[in-house]
Amino acid sequence: MERSALVWPDWPDLPPNVGALATSRDGGVSQGPYGDGKGGGGLNLGMHCGDDPDAVRANRERLEAWLPGRPAWIAQVHGAEVVDACTVGVNQPVRTGDASVTAEPGVVCAILTADCLPVLFADLEGKVVGAAHAGWRGLAAGVLGETVRAMRASGAGEITAWMGPAIGPQAFEVGEDVREAFLAAMPGDATQAAFRPKFDQPVKYLADMFALARLMLALDGVTRVHGGGMCTSGAPQRFYSYRRDRVTGRQASLIWLK
DSSP: OOGGGEEOOOOTTOOTTEEEEEEOSOSSOBOGGGSOSSSSOBOOOOTTSSSOHHHHHHHHHHHHTTSSSOEEOOBOOSSOOEEEGGGTTSSSSOOBOSEEEEOSTTOEEEEEESSSEEEEEEETTSSOEEEEEEOHHHHHHTHHHHHHHHHHHTTOOSEEEEEOSBOOTTTOEEEHHHHHHHHHHSOSHHHHHTEEEETTEEEEEEEOHHHHHHHHHHHTTOOEEEEOOOBSTTOTTTOOOHHHHSSOOOEEEEEEEO
C-alpha cells in the first residue's frame, strides 16, 4: 500500500514520540461497494459490513505494515464507554466500547468510521494517547469527555486532539431529536448555531459535527483541536460513507506511542 493511500494528520502540536494516521478507501483488495470507488480494490477494514472476511483480513495486514503492532479493534456501539487498549484481545476476543486509551508504547488505539467522527488524542508530553468514535449519539452522550477523563486518570497533562474524516456540515441531515439531544447536553447559542435549518424542510437541519465536537472538547478544557475539514460524504473516490452509499466499507483512525 502506497503512502498516498493514507491520511496523515496535519497536527502541529502532536508530540514527536506519537504516531497517528487515518485510512481512506484506497490501497486494498475489497471489491464491489467496498472497492476504492475508482474500479480498483478498496481498503475496507470493517468485518461487520458484509465484505468478504478474507479481503478484510488482507486489508488489515496491509495496514499493519505501517503500524508498530496489531490495532486494538473494539466493538463500537455508539455509546460513551472507554476501554484500556492494552486489554483488547486479552482473555476475551471482543471488547465493547467507543473509545480506547493507552500509556504503553506500541499499543495502537483504533476507531472505525464511515461518516461518524473519529477523534484522536495525545497529551503534549507524549505520555498518553486515545481514540474516540463519535457518532451523534456518542458525541451527545459525552464520549469525548469520557476519553479525556480516562487519559487524565492515566497521567495525561494538557491534551491536544485531531478530528478525522467525517460527514460534513453540508451533508449531515438530522431531525429535531438530534438537535434537542445536543441542546440538552450543551444549552446555548453556540450549540444552536451548529444546526442550520433546511430551507425546504423546516423540521430538518444540517448539523456540524466538527463544531459540536469542538464545543464538547472545550467543556473539558481541550482547546488545542485540529482537523475537521474532510467530509466523507462529499468524497466518493476517497472515503467510505454510510449515509451516501448505505452498503459500504469502513476506514480507520489510529494513534500510538512510539
